[in-house]
Amino acid sequence: MTKNQRLILWIAVLASFVAFLDGSVITVALPAITRELSGGVTTQQWVVDAYLITLGSLILVAGSLSDVYGRIVVLRLGLIIFGVASLVCAIAPTSEILIVARGVQGVGGAFLVPSSLAIIIANFRGAAQAKAIGQWTGFTSAAFIAGPLLGGLFVDLLSWRLVFAINVLPIAVTLYLLFLLKQKDVHERGVKIDYPGAVLGVLGLGLPVFALIEQGNYGWGSPIIYLSMTLGIIAFAAFIWREKTAKQPMMPLGLFRVRNFGVGNVATTFIYAALSLGGFLLPVFLQEVGEYKATVAGLAILPVTIISILLSSWIGGLAGRLGPRLFMAIGPIIGGAGYLYFVLMDAHPNYWVEVLPGVILFGLGLTITVAPLTSAILGSISEAQSGIGSAINNAVARVAGLIATAMIGLIIGSRLELDGFHRGMLVTAVLLILGGVVSAIGIQNPKPGAPVTAAVPVQSPQESS
Known part of the structure; x- marks a missing residue:
């Protein structure tokens, strides 16, 4: 790895780390935010969805912007927007200002993850590229281990505002590394922005x-x-x-006529809607009803990330040999069983008896699902289409999470109580099981000897939260 390649890898890792860290800490901080700024469930929904609206709708545009203006320019712009918006979130005096700032954060986030991955793909080839992507995935996964713990500690010991301020340091370091890079940017000719x-x-x-x-x-x-x-x-x-x-559409609809791409995105819709719904309700319920400290609520779902890190590579290898269909069918159903277990939870749950078994089931199901899902979708299209295919699948996941979060009020009512929580867990379980059923019916395993496109991870499992 050359000096420039090491610099590029660190830039890509830090840029993505910022977006992933923000996604992993926010739900832990929601109860503290509404205690100070008021607004109840509606404010909590908007704090999550304001970010997802701009992120989900602009992430497809980011690819065109990178082609026209250059990946490094777009990455730098995303970092600046995200950093300024994070500071505004940290000092927001009202919920309205916080929500607007979260929307601006989403604009920055739409530029960060696709651009950071794109500069790796543009600067590494062959085995070096696979290794760099693996390192990128490993470091960004660490954000999900650090996120809930850091968020909980900030909320309990200092202030929820530091959950947003924490972004500033890695952003400043990344901008400095971009200054040191001094690499000439690449511009594609003939690309128009829609x-x-x-x-x-x-x-x-x-x-x-x-x-x-x-x-x-x-x-x-x-x-x-x-x-x-x-x-x-x-x-x-x-x-x-x-x-x-x-x-020059942002989302070429012809890709959806490819069977595994189309069916895989339908499964993505159900699965990531469930991830957002369950990922919102569980930590908020544990704090507001179960009276868990924010740190404990953050750590409660940490086994999901640990299971994913330990088993995802092995599951990905098995799916590569056996095909994705079986894994995409049983994985969501196992995850749904974990959420069905939460329906048995009472108002003051014992973590070891009422929470942990469901978390482990969900973590296993999710780990069985994610790598095969990504491989099935991106492996069904050509390598030349993998960039836009990844962006579309990412956008589908974001939009599914956006709509699921917006519907929380319809599911639980005006405030989160035990009965509403049980309804939310049941809906989450049904969505996951539907994702498994769709995959079982529609996904096809590659024919023996058929070339398989190397799949780039679309996003880490908890990012949609």
Whole structure:
């Protein structure tokens, strides 16, 4: 590895680490945020979804921006936006300012992960590329071990505001490393940015999400709600039409005609909707109802990450030999069984008896699912399409999480209590099981001797939370 390659690897790792760390700490801090800024479940939903709206709708644009302006330029811009927004989140005096800043954070996040992975792929080849991607995955996985623990300690001992301020140091270091790199950026010729598609995407996601979250405050009969929902659906339909007719679409719809790509993204929708719904409700319930400290609530789901790190490589190897179908079918069902176990939980759960067994089941199911899911989707398309395929699958996962989080009020009511929590766990379990059923019916194993595209991890399992 040359000096420049080592520098590039550290830049990619630190840039992604920031986005992954932010995703792993936020749910632990939600109860403390609403205790200080008020707003209840609605504010908690918006703190999560404001980030996911901009992230999910702009992540497809980020690839085009990288081609036009250069990967390093876009990465630097993402770091600056994310850093400034993080500081605003840390000092936000009201929930409204925090929510707006989280939306701006999502803009920065949309530029970070795809660009950081793209500069690895552009600067490494062959076995060196696989090794660099493995190191990138390993370091970013560490964010999920550090995130809940750091977030819980900050909330319990200092302030929830440090959950956002913690981003500033790695961002500053990454910007300094980019200054040292002094590498000439690469620009693709003839690439155009689909600005109308980007605007329609934001409106098509944002307006229905606004209606779903705020219907509890205004009621479905309010013009604010039904007009937002109607206009959002129209905008989303226009977005699909735009992507079908544009010369350079952000989301080539023809990819969905590839069986494993299309079916895999349907499974992704169910699975990542479940991850977001369960990942939101469990740590919040443990704190607000179960009276766990934030640190303990953060550590409660840590076995999921540990199981993933220990077994994901082995599972990926097995799936490579046996094909992804079996793993994608049984993995979500095992994960769903873990959430069904949480339905037995009482208002003050004993961790070792009522929480840990379900966490272990879910962790095993998720680990069995994620690597084969990524391989099935990206292995079904050509290597030249793997970049846009990864971006589309990432966007599908984000949008699924966005909608699931927006529907929490419909599932649990205006506040989180035991009955609402049980309904949420049941819905989460059903979504996971549906993901398994869809995979069992629709996924096909590659034919013996068929070339398999090397799959790049789309995202770590808990990132969608």
